Amino acid sequence: MDVVLATLNANQPAALETLKSLLRIPSVSAISAHKPDVRHAAEFVLNHLASSGLTTELVETAGHPIVYAEWLKAANAPTVLIYGHYDVQPPDPLDKWVTPAFEPTVRDGCIWARGATDDKGQMLTHVLSVAAWLKSTGKLPINVKFVIEGEEEVGSENLDKFLNERKEQLRSDAAVVSDTSQYAPGIPAITYGLRGILACEVRVHGPRQDLHSGLFGGAVTNPANALARLIGSLHDSQGRVQIPGFYDDVQALTESERSGFAALPFNSDGFYASVGVKAGWGEADFTAIERSWARPTCDVNGMTSGYQGEGPKTIIPSWASAKITCRLVPNQDAHKLAISLKEFLTANCPPGCCVEFIEQHGCPGFVADTSSPFMAAAKAAIKSAFGTEPALIRSGGSIPVVATLKQILDIDTLLLGWGQTTDNLHSPNEHFSIADFHKGTLASACLWQEIANRACL
Amino acid sequence: MDVVLATLNANQPAALETLKSLLRIPSVSAISAHKPDVRHAAEFVLNHLASSGLTTELVETAGHPIVYAEWLKAANAPTVLIYGHYDVQPPDPLDKWVTPAFEPTVRDGCIWARGATDDKGQMLTHVLSVAAWLKSTGKLPINVKFVIEGEEEVGSENLDKFLNERKEQLRSDAAVVSDTSQYAPGIPAITYGLRGILACEVRVHGPRQDLHSGLFGGAVTNPANALARLIGSLHDSQGRVQIPGFYDDVQALTESERSGFAALPFNSDGFYASVGVKAGWGEADFTAIERSWARPTCDVNGMTSGYQGEGPKTIIPSWASAKITCRLVPNQDAHKLAISLKEFLTANCPPGCCVEFIEQHGCPGFVADTSSPFMAAAKAAIKSAFGTEPALIRSGGSIPVVATLKQILDIDTLLLGWGQTTDNLHSPNEHFSIADFHKGTLASACLWQEIANRACL
Numbered sequence: 001m002d003v004v005l006a007t008l009n010a011n012q013p014a015a016l017e018t019l020k021s022l023l024r025i026p027s028v029s030a031i032s033a034h035k036p037d038v039r040h041a042a043e044f045v046l047n048h049l050a051s052s053g054l055t056t057e058l059v060e061t062a063g064h065p066i067v068y069a070e071w072l073k074a075a076n077a078p079t080v081l082i083y084g085h086y087d088v089q090p091p092d093p094l095d096k097w098v099t100p101a102f103e104p105t106v107r108d109g110c111i112w113a114r115g116a117t118d119d120k121g122q123m124l125t126h127v128l129s130v131a132a133w134l135k136s137t138g139k140l141p142i143n144v145k146f147v148i149e150g151e152e153e154v155g156s157e158n159l160d161k162f163l164n165e166r167k168e169q170l171r172s173d174a175a176v177v178s179d180t181s182q183y184a185p186g187i188p189a190i191t192y193g194l195r196g197i198l199a200c201e202v203r204v205h206g207p208r209q210d211l212h213s214g215l216f217g218g219a220v221t222n223p224a225n226a227l228a229r230l231i232g233s234l235h236d237s238q239g240r241v242q243i244p245g246f247y248d249d250v251q252a253l254t255e256s257e258r259s260g261f262a263a264l265p266f267n268s269d270g271f272y273a274s275v276g277v278k279a280g281w282g283e284a285d286f287t288a289i290e291r292s293w294a295r296p297t298c299d300v301n302g303m304t305s306g307y308q309g310e311g312p313k314t315i316i317p318s319w320a321s322a323k324i325t326c327r328l329v330p331n332q333d334a335h336k337l338a339i340s341l342k343e344f345l346t347a348n349c350p351p352g353c354c355v356e357f358i359e360q361h362g363c364p365g366f367v368a369d370t371s372s373p374f375m376a377a378a379k380a381a382i383k384s385a386f387g388t389e390p391a392l393i394r395s396g397g398s399i400p401v402v403a404t405l406k407q408i409l410d411i412d413t414l415l416l417g418w419g420q421t422t423d424n425l426h427s428p429n430e431h432f433s434i435a436d437f438h439k440g441t442l443a444s445a446c447l448w449q450e451i452a453n454r455a456c457l
Numbered sequence: 458m459d460v461v462l463a464t465l466n467a468n469q470p471a472a473l474e475t476l477k478s479l480l481r482i483p484s485v486s487a488i489s490a491h492k493p494d495v496r497h498a499a500e501f502v503l504n505h506l507a508s509s510g511l512t513t514e515l516v517e518t519a520g521h522p523i524v525y526a527e528w529l530k531a532a533n534a535p536t537v538l539i540y541g542h543y544d545v546q547p548p549d550p551l552d553k554w555v556t557p558a559f560e561p562t563v564r565d566g567c568i569w570a571r572g573a574t575d576d577k578g579q580m581l582t583h584v585l586s587v588a589a590w591l592k593s594t595g596k597l598p599i600n601v602k603f604v605i606e607g608e609e610e611v612g613s614e615n616l617d618k619f620l621n622e623r624k625e626q627l628r629s630d631a632a633v634v635s636d637t638s639q640y641a642p643g644i645p646a647i648t649y650g651l652r653g654i655l656a657c658e659v660r661v662h663g664p665r666q667d668l669h670s671g672l673f674g675g676a677v678t679n680p681a682n683a684l685a686r687l688i689g690s691l692h693d694s695q696g697r698v699q700i701p702g703f704y705d706d707v708q709a710l711t712e713s714e715r716s717g718f719a720a721l722p723f724n725s726d727g728f729y730a731s732v733g734v735k736a737g738w739g740e741a742d743f744t745a746i747e748r749s750w751a752r753p754t755c756d757v758n759g760m761t762s763g764y765q766g767e768g769p770k771t772i773i774p775s776w777a778s779a780k781i782t783c784r785l786v787p788n789q790d791a792h793k794l795a796i797s798l799k800e801f802l803t804a805n806c807p808p809g810c811c812v813e814f815i816e817q818h819g820c821p822g823f824v825a826d827t828s829s830p831f832m833a834a835a836k837a838a839i840k841s842a843f844g845t846e847p848a849l850i851r852s853g854g855s856i857p858v859v860a861t862l863k864q865i866l867d868i869d870t871l872l873l874g875w876g877q878t879t880d881n882l883h884s885p886n887e888h889f890s891i892a893d894f895h896k897g898t899l900a901s902a903c904l905w906q907e908i909a910n911r912a913c914l
Contacts (some may be wrong), residue, residue, distance in 0.1 A: 002892070029768075030766070030767055030768035030769070030770065031766065031767055031768070032767065061790075086785070089770060089771075090764065090766060090770055091506040092766070093667070096666055131535045152767065154768050155769070181672075191902070195539045195671060197671070197771070199769040199771070201769075206732075206734060207732040207733050207734055208732060208733025209553060209732075209733070209881070209884050209885055209886075210550070210883070210884050210885070211732060211883070211884060212854065212882045212883040212884065213754070213756045213758060213782055213784065213850070213883075214652060214654070214784055214853045214855055215604060215638075215749065215769030215852065215853050215854055215878055215882065216732065216749060216853070217749060217754040217756045217782075217784050218739050218740075218745075218748035218749045218752050218753075218754045218784070218853065218855060219728070219730075219737050219739065219745040219746075219748050219749040219853075220732060220734065220736065220737055221736075221737060221738040221739075222756045222757060224688075224756075224758075224759070224760050224779070225688060225689075225691070225692065225756065226684070226756050227760075228684070228685040228686075228688035228689045228757065228760070228779075229685075229688070229689035229692070230685075230689070231681075231682060231685035231686070231689065232682075232685045232686035232687070232688065232689025232690060233681070233689060235682065235686070240805075259575070271676070272677075272809070275664040275665060275666075275673065275677060276664050276665025276666075277663060277664055277665075277678065277809045277810070278678065278808070278809065279678075279808040279809045280676050280677055280678060280808070280809050281678040281807045281808045281809045282675050282676065284679075285674075287678040289676075291675035291676050291745040292672065292673060292674060292675040292677075295675050296675075297670070297674040297675045298682075299670045299674045299681075299682065299773055300681035300682050300685065300762065300766035300774070300777075301670060301677045301681075301763050301764055301765070301769065301770055301771060301772050301773075301774065302681070302762055302765050302770065302772075302774060303681050303684075303760045303761065303762040303763065303765075303777060304760065304761060304762075304765040305757065305759055305760040305761075306757070306758050306759035306760065306780070307547065307549070307758055307759035307780060308759050308761040308780075309487070309488065309547060309549070309583070310487055310488055310489065310609065311486075311487035311488070311611050311782060312487070312612070312656040312758065312760065312782065312818070313487065313546060313547055313758055313780070313883070314546075314654070314656070314659075314758060314782050314855075314883060315758050315759075315883050316756055316758075317757070317758065317759065320757075320760060321683070321765075322685075322786070322899075323764060323765075323769060323770070324489070325670055325674075325769065325771050327671055327674050327675070329631035334798030343740065350696075350738045351737070351738045352729070352736045352737050353734070353738075353740045360768075360769050361769070370659050382746060394746065395671070395672065396671045396672050396673070396674060396675065396676075397669065397671030397672055398671050398771075421672055424666070425672065426667065426668070426669040426670075426770070426771060426772050427666050427667050427668060427669065427772070428666055429666075435659075447827075
């Protein structure tokens, strides 16, 4: 173990260069023009795993390829599936970046680039820890199977097929995913719950083309007004979602969860100030932590309609569109909700317009058992690397693969986040602490030993 | 008179070439990059008037220049101010044009280009009729003063200053404006009423940058949802505007106006089918004609927020914006309404967001006296050129200068429209019937004689 940690400590500059090289590749899975870049990122990860001594395969899918790698020479030891993703969110708005999104830059102890923390940096900690074990000892204390995909940011459409088809090959005792955050600087965490998601687009169609708002206004239904009215009706004045049945299947928070969350250090004013607002808004009966970790939402991610250029243009637009995501909690079902939402919008659309509803992707929420031996191993590994016990938290984000791994392989996932919530994931100026990048790599190296120690079979 | 009409009949091909040359100039006043084109269009009109024998001046303003031209040699005859505009609406969405917006093309008896009818084509009828009078007779039966501006599509911001400063020079007995439409093909019309306008932009500001909708959704107020909610609250379920006091100053329609409108041929199904929708929506107590001619509205012209690219992006956008225009009727006041709207939006904005309200421009609605001698002259001129009595109608559009001319020069305006409501004003594929372009020019030539005949002083 010590020689592994020594290797990792000595190789920090090289590890950072590896991360920078990967961050330079603009692997934006949502934008078709970046398709070659996405493949380039996959090959980069694959080559790194192959040269570290793992058996690798670039698995083609209907979309972006999946990187698979395995090392299975630890007889009678547990097998861990390590999942991550090499694709990233779109970088826009580009003009808000201090340094360009795909020109990784070091400043203030962090590396700044799209994907720095979500998920290239966090995913690499496991690649680097496995490489360090093999380099310095020639073996690993457990067996590992890497599944690094390229469609996480667009709904992992082709991952399920892969997991189903390779079910036997992928059989493992637990999964490890680093795509979450610490609770706060100095408070590492294990995330035992995630929200699910329903992503969709709503288009309201009106006149066949833009019309003069003077000549037609009042007689012809305005699709931008209609869309706004529909979106406005999704919440009541207290922020409660009004889609019929929306809360029917929601798993309530336990009293111990609520008291656990309440005991965490949380400065409400500081939280809101950190994002530049004075206050929040939402379900009155829940705290801000509860609302963002364990309550479902219905958020508009983008809207577009009519004239968006300089100055006025007096038209009734032909159509209006909104991208909407609902964050879900156990036991809400994304597709069932999509049907309710579509029916609600269609039923309330005014005459003269019609609703087109595009269901993009969905996944359920997740809550893990916090008393498993794998959880104990993770606690010990994090304590070794970070010097403090991790907090048990939930996250409002969605990692669809966690539900899929449970469903297909019947394994639990350890969600071990090395980043911070303030790392600007999905925002301009995404970054990742270089110290946390290194501690995460050390914790990963310890984790393989801690799991072996507990013989979690 | 006959020699003037003969000249106009003989010169039809040249007149069409003149219009095409003017239409080729992309004089989009809203877009600063087109500033040189806007000036180019002004110079084109100025040169045409100068070479026809008028005294001309290109009047500089803080924005786009005003073309002024006069011929004042008809002693003891009335003086008519002819207003028009040489600027045009933005051409987008560009991909909807069958032939490019600034490459005028003749097909199906029409000329197709941005500005064909609004207002280059209609404005030119008066330039051409005056030129024909001077060319064929060396004089005009009345005195004329042309005021052709370049900021009509962006609120005529600098016109009032010009009209106020030149008040003495511009003194006239009536104004003539061709920037409206016939009622329908074969039913020429005099428009005796117009709607006013308030144009504004509403921006809702939330977090300082786009945020991850999983990590922050539920805790942080979403400005796109907030804007939609605010816009949705502008109307009740019956389409009645909910801004406090919105209808307080509205001048009611008279019974004779309502019966006059009801007597006009109007095929509701055909009207809605012509714009590609199945039905309308709006104040239940008024017909579609009444709602679009004589009732105020509140329409969104464009909306923008967050991610609008391909695929999903799971963010809470930092801000959301809507361009809004209210069409006004006598005696609503645009600025008073702007204050009410701003207060309404600000008061209803949820915590965690704030409203920025930008008042762009405004003008009141207008209703003219239908029994004046100028009105009689216009009826006679139109009957001569079109072979039928014009209908007396109102229009839902706004021509701010009409109210300004009344206020500053104390003159009424004859609104003589030669185009059709189906000419796609402000839309892709704007066009103008070549036959109506010619008949309008003939009617204009007759109008100067009919006014002189009635010695409308």
